[in-house]
Amino acid sequence: MGDDVIVCRCEEVTAGEVRAAIRAGARTIAAIKKRTRAGMGLCGGRTCARLLARLLAEETGLPVAEIAPPPSRPPVRPVPVAALAEEE
Amino acid sequence: MANVVIIGAGIVGCALAARLAENGVKVTLIDQAEVVAGASGANLSLVLWSDAEPGVSLTMTRRAWDELPAEVADLEARTGLDLEFRRIHTLSLVLEGMDPRAALAGGAHLTEAGFQTELIDPAAVHALEPAVDLGGVQAAVYQEQAAINPFYFTLAWADRARVAGASIVTGRRVTGFRMDGERIVGLETAGSGEPVGGDLYVLAAGAWTRALALTAGIDLPEYHIIGEACVTEALPPLLHGLVGEAGDNRVPFELELAARGGDGSDLRLAEFAAIQTMSGNLVVGQVSHGGPGSGPDGRQGNRPAVRPGALRDLATGLVQRLPAARSASVIRAWAKPVPFTPDHQPIIGRVASRPNLFIASGLKSALIITPLLSKLIVEAVIDGDLGSLRPFSPGRFPQGGFEELRPGG
Incomplete structure (x- = not known):
């Protein structure tokens, strides 16, 4: 995959930016996310997590199976504020 | 060395x-x-x-x-990183029933050290933060502080x-x-x-x-609370600084937790505060509680889960204070142990x-x-x-x- 390919559409993060994060020490999807914002958008990383795992495997030589999935954070899917709030 | x-x-x-x-x-x-x-x-x-x-x-x-x-x-x-450092104002809303002078007096030592701390009226709050609902607000403590990523x-x-x-x-x-x-x-x-x-x-x-x-x-x-907060999707500019509520309930909360040796899953404190990041997301805090993991066997606090009720309280505070955010989506929440000392x-x-x-x-x-x-x-x-x-x-x-x-x- 070329460096200019967008891997996270929500936050418009390219494969090159992810590779740079890995070169700077990121060894997990969570670490890539903190540096690049990949996975921090509306979809919560559902689209890009696989691609991030693949890039991590390619760059570090780790088997894909050993790469932990990103931590799942509630509410898991976007939920409107009004649906969560308790209103009078 | x-x-x-x-x-x-x-x-x-x-x-x-x-x-x-x-x-x-x-x-x-x-x-x-x-x-x-x-x-x-x-x-x-x-x-x-x-x-x-x-x-x-x-x-x-x-x-x-x-x-x-x-x-x-x-x-x-x-x-080569942009740290998104910026000056912002912080507004601590003084709600009805609180003494505005007392809210300000809590900052007398700050004024003496040359930090600007002053009371402003609801009209001034509105001028600074037009999206904020002023229901029940009689004043605010205004301070020039900063934010960073x-x-x-x-x-x-x-x-x-x-x-x-x-x-x-x-x-x-x-x-x-x-x-x-x-x-x-x-x-x-x-x-x-x-x-x-x-x-x-x-x-x-x-x-x-x-x-x-x-x-x-x-x-x-050294003990810790578990702090819970949530993040909305990116939104057009709604907030210019931090908006929270006056009244330091945090110190007595932590002191009680410390008195119990850090153990207090039944202790809970909800304090509304919100800020908008440079990316447009609203970060909304905070519900705090003690936990079994706060004691000497603190390992249990390693990966606390966001508790039921936290998202409800955070969203309720947000809708009340920032009605324009009601249709925005909450996209994630966290629960993290945050240390404190007595x-x-x-x-x-x-x-x-x-x-x-x-x-x-x-x-x-x-x-x-x-x-x-x-x-x-x-x-x-x-x-x-x-x-x-x-x-x-x-x-x-x-x-x-x-x-x-x-x-x-």
Whole structure:
């Protein structure tokens, strides 16, 4: 995959930016996310997590199976504020 | 000081690693997860001087605040990262039933130190934050403070440490210290890897500090709350600064938790505060509670879950104060252990009976103070003298608050 390919559409993060994060020490999807914002958008990383795992495997030589999935954070899917709030 | 091991890659550990390595010290920084995985990144991104006293002294906070723009510019120049540092106002809304004069009087010591703290009326609040609903608001405490991206701020220190030659080991959990009498001779870690050891061990593990110090036979009075907050999708500009509510309920909450030895899953505090990041997301805080993991068996607090009810309380506060956000989506929430000490001062220094253990933890408002504090800590480590950091020494705690456990005890 070329460096200019967008891997996270929500936050418009390219494969090159992810590779740079890995070169700077990121060894997990969570670490890539903190540096690049990949996975921090509306979809919560559902689209890009696989691609991030693949890039991590390619760059570090780790088997894909050993790469932990990103931590799942509630509410898991976007939920409107009004649906969560308790209103009078 | 040939070889220093730092436990915890939060902002304190990363800044210390950078400054020690730049002073020619061989540094290994080790973290159970990744850089900025704990409380350093799980916050409202605020650079607050208003946490001074309780918190570190006004003199030190004033100096840290004055030096911060240059420190940030230096970090950005060295790393090429944009830390999103910006001046913002913080508004603490004074609700009906509260005495506005009392809300302001709580900041008298800040005014004396030259920090601008003033009461403004609802019309002035509206002028500053037109999207804020003023229902029940009789005034607000206005302060000029700042915000920064806490991930990038911490990562920049980590980058700087790496460039200076520090070795950063992530994904390896320290489970304890290996002792030979009073001396630490190595680290016990989960999983495999090269043994990690050094001449001096700096414990900068935030909420995990207490549990790790216990393995060296030291019981530090450092506890933690679990803080819960949530983030919305990116929105057009709605908020210009921080909007929260006046009234310091946090200090009594933490004192009660400390009085219980850190154990208090039934203790809960909901305080509304919201800020919009440079990316447009609203960060909404905070519900705090104690937990079974707050006690000496603090490991249980490792990965707390967001509790039922937290999202409801956060969303309810947001809709009430910022009605325009009602149709926005909440996209994630977190629950993170955040350390505190009973006197709200950090714990910094060597433990008398453990000659090669140095504690650097328990900061109340770490983002503002770390650039300065790390400089002073590195001087202390190199000179072997705490100097102006003496008030934070672990030796300040009276018998019973701080005790050395017998080996094996």
